[in-house]
Amino acid sequence: MIRTLMRSIRQYRKLSILAPTLVIIECAIETFIPFIMGNIIDNGLMKSNLNYIIHYGLILLLMAIVSLICGGAASWTAAHAGAGFATNLRHDLFYHIQEFSFANIDHFSGSSLVTRLTTDITNVQNAYQMIIRMAVRAPMVLIFSVIMAFNVSSQLALIFAILVPILGVILAVILHFGRPLFRQVFRRYDTLNRVVRENVRGIRVVKTYVREGEEINKFKKSSKSIADVFTKAQRIMSLNAPAMQLVINASLLLLSWFGAQMIVGGTFQTGQLVSMYSYSNSILFSLNMLAMIFTQLSISQASGDRIVEVLRDQPTIIDPKNPIEKVDNGDIEFQNVNYSFAESRHPILNNVNLNIKSGQVIGIIGETGSGKSSLVQLIPRLYDVSHGKISVAGHNVRHYDLTALRDNVAMVLQNSVLFSGTIAENLRWGNPDATDEQMIRAAKIAQADDFINEFEDGYNTHVEQGGNNVSGGQQQRLTIARALLKNPKILILDDSTSAVDTHTEQQIRQGLREDLPDTTKIIISQRIVSIQDADQIIVMDHGSIQDVGTHDELVQRNQMYKEIYDYQQKAGEDN
């Protein structure tokens, strides 16, 4: 894990080395100060030697200033390195996710990827900052203080040899019970994030179904479960303070008892005892700090693991070596194609064979879940076939450069979304270099030009995130226009006119036929009227092609098609 994360340090390597170096200097000076203080007391104060006091007082002042500067610089450096590291890591993760195929995204789920890009990276950033500063400072103070304590009095320093293991055992017991609870807290934050995200995203559905009460309860439950575990964890961790105090008091008592005896015996001096008090505090506090750092780091380790899991997940669909850069036409062939989603045991598509000629209009109909979307998503390699082969313009889709393939196979997904920006910016997603004329032409074919012009700002009208300020039908027409701007060889509309009235839909189909005669058009629809003038209609049933034919042929011979047709005809007449 560490090696993978460390790749994101890059230009912050020097700062990451500088911060602990400064910390080491700060600690060395800091632990030397009590020693000089002791000397000032014994040789200056006790002997009324003003020169000695001034001389060493100035040295002390200088050391304090240098230590302060080092400490401040270390904090700044560590914060800078930590923030830089987190920025790099966020970039690396984000770029890596952009390479993911649909299968990779299915594996993690969108909301989990968002948590990893935000909360988890912040945790790792804090941990990194802690590692290069506090995690260096605590052991350094401990080591330097022990050395100095033995230097001042090896006899009295033996007190620490007894007290440090006792404090160590107490802290280990506290951590043993506290640490798993903190880890649980973070897992429960994940659940809370999911609840909040689902609610905010689906707030309109929540209101439509008047589910506010249930949603509030879900939130309360999730929030309370975090508070419960957190309180329990804090209760255990709060034992830390009395335990520390107990050991510190014991050390002061023992130091005073033996130190006083040694002073009376003439083998020890008051100043030395004062410096021993100071080292005692430093040793015990740094040990305590080490325990806290250990807890924090182990909590962040879970976040680190979650980030590395994504970074190590290799995109399942990548560009081939020596790819074909040009798609010549819109011919499509499916040969014995089987497909199953990685985590599902059952094949979603069974032995699909198809032959589609460039420029044809293909309709696809079938029950929900029969595999229509899965079938078309294989053409631009949003997923890869499990068995068999799909060819476009006579070449296996796996041999194409992915960008070239996807530029030429434009797909309007079932729930295509618009992004925040103007209508023109959204349409130019299809082709950033498109001229205004090309953009307006695409919008006209998609029957979007009229309503766009009705907006006060026309093509410069601002679209809210998710297209919330345009109607469902308008959104669908804009997403079709966006796809048309690619000038694709194959255009796939996956139920993308479901919210458009039948008259407008008919105009869109007519426009597609007349303006894009060479483009293969695949239209998935639940409405027979949307596909009945197609050159071929594919009837899907439980992942297999049940029949292929024209509307007239299917009405004649296909029971299922005829039933759907009759039902929709009757429903149309009733309306």
Ligand SMILES: Nc1ncnc2c1ncn2[C@@H]1O[C@H](COP(=O)(O)OP(=O)(O)OP(=O)(O)O)[C@@H](O)[C@H]1O
């Ligand atoms: N990402 C996914 N992971 C696992 N299974 C999936 C995934 N997407 C779809 N499925 C399953 O694959 C089957 C076919 O789904 P698909 O979306 O291709 O059907 P469809 O005919 O397009 O349905 P609809 O008309 O409702 O859009 C369904 O059983 C569905 O549950």
